[in-house]
Amino acid sequence: MTEAADTRTVVVERELPHPPEKIWRALTQGPLIEEWLMKNDFEPVVDHRFKFSADWGSVDCQVMEVEPNKTLSYTWGAFGVGTVVTWTLTPTMTGTHLRMEHSGFAPDRPQNYQGAKYGWQKFLTNLEQVLARID
Amino acid sequence: MQAASDTLFRTLADPTRRALFERLCRDGEQTVWMLTGDSGVSQPAVSKHLGVLKLAGLVQDRREGRETHYSAQPKALAPLIDWMSHYGAFWRERFDRLDSLLNRMDQ
Numbered sequence: 695m696t697e698a699a700d701t702r703t704v705v706v707e708r709e710l711p712h713p714p715e716k717i718w719r720a721l722t723q724g725p726l727i728e729e730w731l732m733k734n735d736f737e738p739v740v741d742h743r744f745k746f747s748a749d750w751g752s753v754d755c756q757v758m759e760v761e762p763n764k765t766l767s768y769t770w771g772a773f774g775v776g777t778v779v780t781w782t783l784t785p786t787m788t789g790t791h792l793r794m795e796h797s798g799f800a801p802d803r804p805q806n807y808q809g810a811k812y813g814w815q816k817f818l819t820n821l822e823q824v825l826a827r828i829d
Numbered sequence: 830m831q832a833a834s835d836t837l838f839r840t841l842a843d844p845t846r847r848a849l850f851e852r853l854c855r856d857g858e859q860t861v862w863m864l865t866g867d868s869g870v871s872q873p874a875v876s877k878h879l880g881v882l883k884l885a886g887l888v889q890d891r892r893e894g895r896e897t898h899y900s901a902q903p904k905a906l907a908p909l910i911d912w913m914s915h916y917g918a919f920w921r922e923r924f925d926r927l928d929s930l931l932n933r934m935d936q
Contacts, residue, residue, distance in 0.1 A: 706920040712931045720930055730926035794920055 703797040711789040714763040721766055721781055738766070755779075770796065834908040840885035841909075845870055846878045850887055853901035860896045 710717060720726045722738040732746040732753070738760045746753040754771040758778070767780040777798040784791040841847050849864055861879065865872045879899055882888040886905035891898045 704917045704920060706917065706924055708924055708928070710928065710931060716931060716934060717927075720927055720934065726930065726934075730930045731923055792924075794924070796920065 703795060705793065705795050707791065707793045709786065709789065710792055714783040714785050714790045717783055717790050717792060718763045718766075722760075738762075744768075836885050837887070837905065837908050840881055840887060843878070843881075845874075846882055849875065849878055850882055850901060853888060853899060854903060858891075858898050858900040860898055862896070864899065 720730065722736065724734055724736050727734050727736055732748045734746045735744045736742075736746075736755075736757075737744065738757065740757050740760055742757045744755050744757070746755060755768045757766075757768045759765055759767040759780075763783060765780070765782055767778060770777045770779045777796060780795045780797070782793040782795075784793070841850070845868070848868065852864065853859060861872060861876055864879070865875045868875055870878075879888060879890070882899075883890060887902055888899050889902050891900070
């Protein structure tokens with residue numbers, strides 16, 4: 695199997711009627727990030743380790759790349775699976791094209807499965823509730 | 830694939846089975862007797878749960894004399910990892926919130 699078939703990527707893109715500088719603030723200032731994503735102790739500094747936290751658990755992250763108003767990427771470690779989130783901002787005539795790529799979901803990396811660690815418990819409890827609603 | 834996911838999710842949706850699976854992930858191979866110890870569940874119930882976990886491929890058993898030893902097979906969690914890649918819905922919802930925040934922010 696090729697690498698491409700083995701790992702999965704989620705991409706979400708949107709045209710926003712705002713300048714890149716403004717979107718960059720929403721992506722990199724802790725209190726603003728909290729308003730749309732999750733509680734965090736993010737700093738736009740390469741190698742900075744931080745956490746996103748929500749009622750279902752937390753995500754362990756580390757900043758990989760910071761290019762103001764252009765690119766931001768960080769690792770995203772949740773449920774024992776290490777993935778990468780990359781934001782790309784491209785100016786357009788009417789604002790900004792914002793692209794988010796969440797990559798590295800690999801179904802066959804045994805070292806990523808950490809059993810009880812990494813909030814599996816909470817995640818599976820939520821899953822249980824979802825299943826209960828489906829029934 | 831769908832059937833395999835259903836079996837896996839239903840198997841893990843039970844808190845007792847999940848606790849047994851997590852213990853095997855954490856502590857390695859165990860006998861039914863060892864697993865019954867502090868599970869708060871009777872030995873026949875533990876055996877029954879282990880049978881369900883085995884059907885879902887989450888545990889493997891090995892007989893040695895009169896004892897059966899169980900070990901976790903975390904690779905069977907693959908459909909769950911696949912399912913998590915449906916993060917798309919999560920991000921789309923967050924994009925909506927970002928959009929609304931940007932409309933509220935000063936330039």
